[in-house]
Amino acid sequence: xxxxxxxxxxxxxxxxxxxxxxxxxxxxxxxxxxxxxxxxxxxxxxxxxxxxxxxxxxxxxxxxxxxxxxxxxxxxxxxxxxxxxxxxxxxxxxxxxxxxxxxxxxxxxxxxxxxxxxxxxxxxxxxxxxxxxxxxxxxxxxxxxxxxxxxxxxxxxxxxxxxxxxxxxxxxxxxxxxxxxxxxxxxxxxxxxxxxxxxxxxxxxxxxxxxxxxxxxxxxxxxxxxxxxxxxxxxxxxxxxxxxxxxxxxxxxxxxxxxxxxxxxxxxxxxxxxxxxxxxxxxxxxxxxxxxxxxxxxxxxxxxxxxxxxxxxxxxxxxxxxxxxxxxxxxxxxxxxxxxxxxxxxxxxxxxxxx
Amino acid sequence: xxxxxxxxxxxxxxxxxxxxxxxxxxxxxxxxxxxxxxxxxxxxxxxxxxxxxxxxxxxxxxxxxxxxxxxxxxxxxxxxxxxxxxxxxxxxxxxxxxxxxxxxxxxxxxxxxxxxxxxxxxxxxxxxxxxxxxxxxxxxxxxxxxxxxxxxxxxxxxxxxxxxxxxxxxxxxxxxxxxxxxxxxxxxxxxxxxxxxxxxxxxxxxxxxxxxxxxxxxxxxxxxxxxxxxxxxxxxxxxxxxxxxxxxxxxxxxxxxxxxxxxxxxxxxxxxxxxxxxxxxxxxxxxxxxxxxxxxxxxxxxxxxxxxxxxxxxxxxxxxxxxxxxxxxxxxxxxxxxxxxxxxxxxxxxxxxxxxxxxxxxxxxxxxxxxxxxxxxxxxxxxxxxxxxxxxxxxxxxxxxxxxxxxxxxxxxxxxxxxxxxxxxxxxxxxxxxxxxxxxxxxxxxx
Numbered sequence: 001x002x003x004x005x006x007x008x009x010x011x012x013x014x015x016x017x018x019x020x021x022x023x024x025x026x027x028x029x030x031x032x033x034x035x036x037x038x039x040x041x042x043x044x045x046x047x048x049x050x051x052x053x054x055x056x057x058x059x060x061x062x063x064x065x066x067x068x069x070x071x072x073x074x075x076x077x078x079x080x081x082x083x084x085x086x087x088x089x090x091x092x093x094x095x096x097x098x099x100x101x102x103x104x105x106x107x108x109x110x111x112x113x114x115x116x117x118x119x120x121x122x123x124x125x126x127x128x129x130x131x132x133x134x135x136x137x138x139x140x141x142x143x144x145x146x147x148x149x150x151x152x153x154x155x156x157x158x159x160x161x162x163x164x165x166x167x168x169x170x171x172x173x174x175x176x177x178x179x180x181x182x183x184x185x186x187x188x189x190x191x192x193x194x195x196x197x198x199x200x201x202x203x204x205x206x207x208x209x210x211x212x213x214x215x216x217x218x219x220x221x222x223x224x225x226x227x228x229x230x231x232x233x234x235x236x237x238x239x240x241x242x243x244x245x246x247x248x249x250x251x252x253x254x255x256x257x258x259x260x261x262x263x264x265x266x267x268x269x270x271x272x273x274x275x276x277x278x279x280x281x282x283x284x285x286x287x288x289x290x291x292x293x294x295x296x297x298x299x300x301x302x303x304x305x306x307x308x309x310x311x312x313x314x315x316x317x318x319x320x321x322x323x324x325x326x327x328x329x330x331x332x333x334x335x336x337x338x339x340x341x342x343x344x345x346x347x348x349x350x351x352x353x354x355x
Numbered sequence: 356x357x358x359x360x361x362x363x364x365x366x367x368x369x370x371x372x373x374x375x376x377x378x379x380x381x382x383x384x385x386x387x388x389x390x391x392x393x394x395x396x397x398x399x400x401x402x403x404x405x406x407x408x409x410x411x412x413x414x415x416x417x418x419x420x421x422x423x424x425x426x427x428x429x430x431x432x433x434x435x436x437x438x439x440x441x442x443x444x445x446x447x448x449x450x451x452x453x454x455x456x457x458x459x460x461x462x463x464x465x466x467x468x469x470x471x472x473x474x475x476x477x478x479x480x481x482x483x484x485x486x487x488x489x490x491x492x493x494x495x496x497x498x499x500x501x502x503x504x505x506x507x508x509x510x511x512x513x514x515x516x517x518x519x520x521x522x523x524x525x526x527x528x529x530x531x532x533x534x535x536x537x538x539x540x541x542x543x544x545x546x547x548x549x550x551x552x553x554x555x556x557x558x559x560x561x562x563x564x565x566x567x568x569x570x571x572x573x574x575x576x577x578x579x580x581x582x583x584x585x586x587x588x589x590x591x592x593x594x595x596x597x598x599x600x601x602x603x604x605x606x607x608x609x610x611x612x613x614x615x616x617x618x619x620x621x622x623x624x625x626x627x628x629x630x631x632x633x634x635x636x637x638x639x640x641x642x643x644x645x646x647x648x649x650x651x652x653x654x655x656x657x658x659x660x661x662x663x664x665x666x667x668x669x670x671x672x673x674x675x676x677x678x679x680x681x682x683x684x685x686x687x688x689x690x691x692x693x694x695x696x697x698x699x700x701x702x703x704x705x706x707x708x709x710x711x712x713x714x715x716x717x718x719x720x721x722x723x724x725x726x727x728x729x730x731x732x733x734x735x736x737x738x739x740x741x742x743x744x745x746x747x748x749x750x751x752x753x754x755x756x757x758x759x760x761x762x763x764x765x766x767x768x769x770x771x772x773x774x775x776x777x778x779x780x781x782x783x784x785x786x787x788x789x790x791x792x793x794x795x796x797x798x799x800x801x802x
Contacts, residue, residue, distance in 0.1 A: 117714040140716055241606050
C-alpha cells in the first residue's frame with residue numbers, strides 16, 4: 001500500500017463543483033465570492049449544491065472508497081469520472097487526460113474501453129440473456145459476435161456464474177444479478193472500475209460474500225477502483241484509502257487506520273466510534289517509544305515477546321495473553337517501541353494510554 | 356367567563372379556540388357553540404341568518420357549495436311565484452303555493468346543514484389555511500354580483516309573457532360561419548389544384564400497396580390463408596385461440612363474406628402499416644422532445660375526438676372517392692393511439708438502464724435501437740392492436756366513400772332496411788377484429 005501511494009494518479013479530480021439548477025453558474029460565483037451556505041444558495045438561486053470543491057487522486061491499482069450518507073454527493077461525484085454528469089467547474093483527469101475536453105466520439109471510446117461501471121440497481125437489460133448483457137459493452141463497440149460471447153463467458157466464469165449464461169436477468173437472485181453487473185463492467189478489460197453502491201441493496205450475508213469475492217478478484221486484476229458506499233464497515237473492508245463525504249464536501253481522505261485513529265472532525269469521529277479496531281490499528285500507533293519507556297522502567301528485552309511494527313491489535317492481544325512482560329515492537333530487527341497491557345487495552349478502546 | 360365558555364373549553368383547548376375565532380371573524384360566540392355541538396355529535400341545527408339571507412350568508416362565510424344550492428332552489432321557487440303573479444299559469448294559486456313551498460323548504464334544509472358545512476370548511480382550513488383569502492366584505496360583494504347577474508334575467512325569461520328578443524338565443528351573425536366555411540372551401544380547392552401531383556402520387560402509392568395486399572389475401576387460395584392464420588394463432592396464443600380462429604373463418608366462408616373480409620383485411624393492413632411507419636417515429640420524437648410532445652398532444656386530442664365522418668370530406672376533396680382516400684381517413688383516425696403508446700413505452704424505460712448504456716459508451720442511436728425500442732415493444736404492440744381495432748371500426752364509415760369490403764354490406768343493408776343481412780355482416784366485422792386482437796394479445800401475454 002505504501003508503495004502504491006507514490007504511483008502516478010490514474011484518476012484525479014481537481015476542485016470539482018457541481019451545482020444543480022438553472023442558475024448554477026451564478027450560484028457558483030456567489031458561493032466563491034460571497035461564501036454562501038448551501039441553504040442560502042437554495043433560497044437565493046433555487047439551486048442545489050451536489051458536490052462542493054472536491055479534490056482527490058486515486059492511484060493506479062488502488063481501491064479508493066468514497067463513503068457518505070445518502071445525499072452527501074458521492075454518487076454525483078463518481079458520475080463526473082465518466083462524465084455522466086458534467087461539473088459546474090473543476091477538472092477531472094483520467095491518466096492525465098482532461099475528460100471534459102473530449103468530443104462525443106472520444107468520450108464514448110473512453111467510456112467503452114477504459115471505464116467500467118457497476119450500478120446499485122444492476123441496470124441490466126431485461127430483454128437480453130445474461131451472456132448478452134455481459135457482452136453489451138463489446139457489442140456497442142462492434143466486436144464480432146463470436147469473440148464477444150467468448151469474452152462474456154470468460155468474465156462470467158470469473159464471477160462464478162458459469163452455467164447461467166442463457167438465463168434472463170429476472171431469473172437470477174439479486175446477488176447473482178450484481179455479479180453479472182460486475183462481469184459486464186469487466187468485459188472490456190477497463191483500467192478503471194466505478195462501483196456505485198454495488199452491494200448496498202443486498203442482504204448482509206450475500207453482501208459479505210460478494211465483498212470477499214470482489215476483493216479476491218481485484219487483487220488479481222489490479223484495476224483502479226472507485227468504490228461508493230454508505231457503509232463505513234464496507235469501506236474499511238474494501239478500500240485502500242477512504243474519502244468521507246458530507247453535504248457534497250470531502251471531509252477527510254486517508255487509509256482506514258488514519259480514519260479510525262485520527263478522525264478529522266467530530267462528524268468522522270461519530271462515524272468511526274463503533275468500528276472494531278482489532279484489525280485496523282497497528283502496533284506503531286499505540287506503542288510508546290522504547291527510549292521513553294526505558295527512562296522510567298527496566299526491561300530485559302530477551303524475555304519479552306516481540307511483534308513487528310505493523311502487527312494489528314488482534315495479534316498483539318494474542319501475544320499479551322501468553323506473556324506477563326510488555327511487548328517489544330521491532331522495526332525489521334531493531335526494537336523501537338514498547339506496548340504495555342495498559343496501552344494495549346486503551347488502544348482497543350481507542351483512548352489515550354494516559355487517561 | 357360565562358357558563359357556555361367553560362363548556363366550550365372542555366371541547367376545544369385555548370389554541371384551538373383561538374384558531375376557530377381567527378377562522379370565524381364575526382359572530383364568534385354563536386359558531387363556537389355550534390361547532391362544539393357538532394363535535395359532540397349533534398347532527399343538525401338551524402342557522403337563522405342562513406335561512407334569512409340564503410346565498411348571501413353562504414357567500415360571506417365562503418361556503419360556496421351551499422351558495423350555488425341556495426341559488427338554484429331560490430330561482431326555481433321564485434320562477435313559480437312570478438309566473439303566478441304575471442298570470443302565466445292556468446292555476447295561479449297552485450303555482451304560487453308550490454313556489455313558496457319550494458323556496459321556504461329549500462331555505463330551511465339549507466340552513467339546517469349550513470353549520471355542518473361551515474364546520475367542514477373549518478377542518479379543511481386548518482390543514483391548508485391558504486385556501487381562504489379575501490375579506491368578508493369582498494366575498495359578500497362577489498355574492499351580490501353573482502346574484503344580480505343571474506337572478507333577474509333568468510326569472511324574467513322563464514316567467515314573463517313577452518320575452519326580450521335579445522336574450523332568447525345567443526346573438527349570432529350567420530355570416531361568420533358561412534364566410535369562414537367558404538374560406539376553408541377556397542383553401543381546399545386551391546390545395547387540390549396546386550398540389551394535384553402530390554395527391555395523385557400518394558393515391559397511386561396507396562393504391563399500389565392495397566392492390567398488392569388484396570392480391571395477397573384474395574388471390575391466395577382460401578385453404579392456404581386459413582392454414583396460415585391458424586398456424587399464426589397457434590404459435591402466438593395457443594389452442595383456445597386456434598379453435599376460435601377456425602370457427603370464425605368458417606363463419607366468414609360459409610356466409611359468403613370471405614372475399615369481402617379479405618378486402619377489408621387488406622384495407623386495415625394498409626392503414627395500420629402506414630400508422631406504424633408514421634406513428635412510431637413521431638412517438639419516439641415526442642418521447643425525446645418534450646416541447647414537440649406539448650405541440651403534438653392537442654393535435655392528437657383533436658384527431659381522436661373529431662367525429663370520424665369529418666375526415667371523409669377532405670379525403671374526398673384531395674383524393675376523390677375510392678379506397679385510397681378511405682385508407683387515409685382511416686389512418687388519421689387510427690394513428691393517435693399508435694403515437695401515444697410508443698411515446699409511453701419509450702418514456703417508461705428506466706433511466707438507470709439508459710445511464711448504464713451511456714456508461715458503456717453507447718451512442719444515442721444505439722440507446723434507441725438496443726435499449727429503448729426493444730423495451731418499449733410491448734407498449735408499441737398495444738399501439739398496433741389499438742390501431743387495428745380503430746381501423747376496423749372505421750370500415751363502415753369509410754364504405755361511404757367507396758372503400759367496399761364488409762363495410763359496404765352493412766351500409767347497403769342500412770339503406771335497404773335489411774336487418775338480418777346487416778347483422779350478419781356486422782358480425783363478420785366483429786369476428787375479423789377478434790381474430791386479429793386475440794392473435795396480437797396472445798403474443799403480448801406470453802411475453
